[in-house]
Amino acid sequence: MDPQIVLDLYGQGFYLIVVIVSALMVPSLVVGLIVSIFQAATQINEQTLTFLPRFIVTIFAIMHLGPWVLTTLTDFFTQLFIDIPMMIG
Incomplete structure (x- = not known):
């Protein structure tokens, strides 16, 4: 396995994580x-005031972006699993 293939996979995976x-x-x-x-x-100056709106928006984003994340x-x-035989040999 070529080191360049590993670096490409790492780059693709890291980019995918950053986007998600x-x-x-x-x-x-x-x-x-x-x-x-x-x-x-x-x-x-209430510290807990920001918690509930951010929590609701995060749950809303997970609910609506969940199918896209799972598909991606x-x-x-x-x-990756399809390309494994070509990467090895």
């Missing part, structure tokens, strides 16, 4: 920023 995690976390970060701006404008991971691993 960012798709799930960016909405939560945006909601956290909006709530933080609201807290700064109203001078409410399944396609990646299916292609």
